[in-house]
Amino acid sequence: DVARPDSLAARLRPGDHVGIGGMRFGYAPPPGTAHHLLVGDRCALPAVAAIVEALPHTARIEAVLQGDAPELIPAHPGLSITWVPDDDAALETARTAMAAAPEAHGWAAGEASLARALAPVVAQPIAFWERGRGSDERDAAAHARYRAARAAGRDVFDPVVAQALD
Numbered sequence: 001d002v003a004r005p006d007s008l009a010a011r012l013r014p015g016d017h018v019g020i021g022g023m024r025f026g027y028a029p030p031p032g033t034a035h036h037l038l039v040g041d042r043c044a045l046p047a048v049a050a051i052v053e054a055l056p057h058t059a060r061i062e063a064v065l066q067g068d069a070p071e072l073i074p075a076h077p078g079l080s081i082t083w084v085p086d087d088d089a090a091l092e093t094a095r096t097a098m099a100a101a102p103e104a105h106g107w108a109a110g111e112a113s114l115a116r117a118l119a120p121v122v123a124q125p126i127a128f129w130e131r132g133r134g135s136d137e138r139d140a141a142a143h144a145r146y147r148a149a150r151a152a153g154r155d156v157f158d159p160v161v162a163q164a165l166d
Contacts, residue, residue: 027051029105029123034060037101039094039118041066041087041110045073051107052076062104064093087114094121 012018027047029036036059040048048063053074055061063073063081073081084090091114098106098121106122108115149156156162 027054027107029107033105034058035101035104036061037064037094037097037104037106037122038062039064039090039106039108039110039122041090041114042069043111044109045069047109049073052079060104062097062101064090064097066090066110087111087117090114091117091121094118098122 036051036055038048038051038061040063045065045067048065049072052061052063053076055076055078057077059076059078061076061079063079064084065073065081066084066086068083070081070083073079082093084093087110090110094106094108098104106118108118108122146156149161154161
């Protein structure tokens with residue numbers, strides 16, 4: 001992006017202020033959470049790995065993950081992984097796990113339909129991608145929904161509104 005004539009770097013002038021951001025850490029359980037449920041499809045495995053690595057060794061972690069790539073997930077003394085073949089199995093396994101341990105803080109990431117289906121089950125559903133749509137198309141549609149909501153006076157920072165717009 002830096003080499004393009006219309007890039008931000010090409011428009012900067014001496015004295016301009018810029019900020020640089022890296023990956024966002026998207027997992028924020030309430031303080032003192034001891035039990036975690038992480039649900040993800042194959043695209044979510046790097047995020048799950050980062051979360052597992054960041055949690056204290058005293059944490060109890062149940063992971064429901066699609067695929068079979070244990071080499072991608074770091075070792076953790078409190079980690080138990082259930083590998084599932086598809087979204088339906090992930091949803092059913094996550095529902096069962098949350099019913100058995102309602103105190104657990106739930107996080108899920110993956111394809112948009114999986115994230116929507118898990119919204120009633122986990123506290124933090126995140127849609128990484130959507131079948132049949134490129135990320136540019138999906139982002140443009142989401143941006144249009146947010147603009148329309150703001151124009152209608154809705155508080156897009158309200159978590160309930162934001163989730164409905166996603």
